[in-house]
Amino acid sequence: MVKAVVAGASGGIGQPLSLLLKLSPYVDELALYDVVGSPGVAADLSHISTKAVVKGYLPADEGLKSALTGADIVVIPAGIPRKPGMTRDDLFNINAGIVRDLITGIAQFAPKAFVLIISNPVNSTVPIAAEVLKKHGVFDPAKLFGVTTLDVVRTETFVASVLGKPDPSVFKVPVIGGHSGDTIVPLLSLGTPSFTIPDEATRDALVKRIQFGGDEVVQAKEGKGSATLSMAHAGFRFAESILKAVSGETGIVENTFVYLPGIPGGEEVKKITGLDFFSVPVTLGASGAVSIDNILPKVSEYEKTLLSVAYTGLGANITKGVDFIVSPTK
Numbered sequence: 001m002v003k004a005v006v007a008g009a010s011g012g013i014g015q016p017l018s019l020l021l022k023l024s025p026y027v028d029e030l031a032l033y034d035v036v037g038s039p040g041v042a043a044d045l046s047h048i049s050t051k052a053v054v055k056g057y058l059p060a061d062e063g064l065k066s067a068l069t070g071a072d073i074v075v076i077p078a079g080i081p082r083k084p085g086m087t088r089d090d091l092f093n094i095n096a097g098i099v100r101d102l103i104t105g106i107a108q109f110a111p112k113a114f115v116l117i118i119s120n121p122v123n124s125t126v127p128i129a130a131e132v133l134k135k136h137g138v139f140d141p142a143k144l145f146g147v148t149t150l151d152v153v154r155t156e157t158f159v160a161s162v163l164g165k166p167d168p169s170v171f172k173v174p175v176i177g178g179h180s181g182d183t184i185v186p187l188l189s190l191g192t193p194s195f196t197i198p199d200e201a202t203r204d205a206l207v208k209r210i211q212f213g214g215d216e217v218v219q220a221k222e223g224k225g226s227a228t229l230s231m232a233h234a235g236f237r238f239a240e241s242i243l244k245a246v247s248g249e250t251g252i253v254e255n256t257f258v259y260l261p262g263i264p265g266g267e268e269v270k271k272i273t274g275l276d277f278f279s280v281p282v283t284l285g286a287s288g289a290v291s292i293d294n295i296l297p298k299v300s301e302y303e304k305t306l307l308s309v310a311y312t313g314l315g316a317n318i319t320k321g322v323d324f325i326v327s328p329t330k
Contacts, residue, residue: 002243003029005071005110007102008078009056010037012228013118013235017077018045018054020236026243027052033067034078035059064102068109072246075147075239076102077231079119091120096324099125100132107136114143114242114288118235122146122179123314126257127277127321135325141262142288145242148184148257148279150227150234151175154213155186162206163195171195174295175210175255176279177310178317184211185310189300207306245284252284253293265292272296273311277318 004021008014009032021027022045030045030052032038042056057063068074079095099119106115111133119125126146133139152175160168173191177183186207188197197203209216217227238254245252257279260266269278269292281293299307 001028002026002072002246003031003070004052004239004243005031005033005067005074005113007033007067007074007076008098008119010034010041011077011079012225013077013231015041016229016232017075017235019048020232021075021239022048022052022054023050024052024236024240024243025050026240026247029070030054031067031071032056033058033064064105065109068105068113071106071110071113073114073116073239073242074106074110075116075118075235077118077235078102092124092320092324095119095121095125096128096321099128100325103129103132104136107133107138111136111138112140112143114145114246116145116147116235116239116242118147118231120180121317122148122257123183123277123317124321124324126259127318128324130259130277131322131325139262140288141259142290144259145238145289146179146257146277146279147235147238148175148179148255149238150231151179151184151186151210151213151279152255153230153234153237155210158206158209158213159188159191159195162197162202174281176281176295177307178279178314179257180317181211181313182306183310183313183317185303185306186210187295187299187303189303190295190298203302241284242288245288246286248286250285253281254284255279256282256289258282258289258292260292263289263292265294268292268294269296273307273314275311275314275318278314 004027006018009018032042039056042054046054057067155173156168156171174187177185260270283290
């Protein structure tokens, strides 16, 4: 019996994500938590003829405790969306507090659950989560993930568009670093099947589109929303990979933002990047993150220049997240 929880289930990401999890054959119980609206979302989804039993929870009457108790996997899309001109880092103060409080609940009521963080800025909210879990003595690096799958999804889609290929799913391209702007580094040189971008200008434009694809959606929605449907898909894609690994499937690899020192192979990446957190290809198993593939020695010279920029930005983002918990008045 697998219990999945969506924290922030009534939002623009939370609702479609909850729908996808309701449709998953790997989920037996689905708990939806939010500050408003979650019972209504749960009632709506409960009419769908799949096996997952759905229930919605609000903060009143220890709703967070009830939602989290017995959870196997918790996905957190909670937070405010980006507005025009707003970077992911602009979201920090509000979303950092939301994530801190939700992770505190997880530490108390579901300390062994897999925790998947979508709430932006991921580069900072994942370090926040790690510090909260450390404070409660329940931090397991193999079970804490920043969901950067949307960057992978966009890369597959945009590469296929540039190459004129009809099916983006045939391309597998590692996307490493972080999950905002120029901390996102698509490793086009390591894509499979291998491909060649026509020229440098096209390559540069493609990389920029991957890095700032979120702005494209915000502008298209005329400032009234951000990437919600594509993010829900990406969040579900990663969550289902976890659920498949837990069910015994092997050979599952996903790019995800993790705490490097706590996972086999991570120290090698840390030595190169100088960072504790980084998005890298991670092999998943029943216990979570099994190993990290250090692909940094394989990158092209062009990608090395992208990474040098990413390291600087990520370092500041990570420090900001850690300080939010460790030195809250700083």
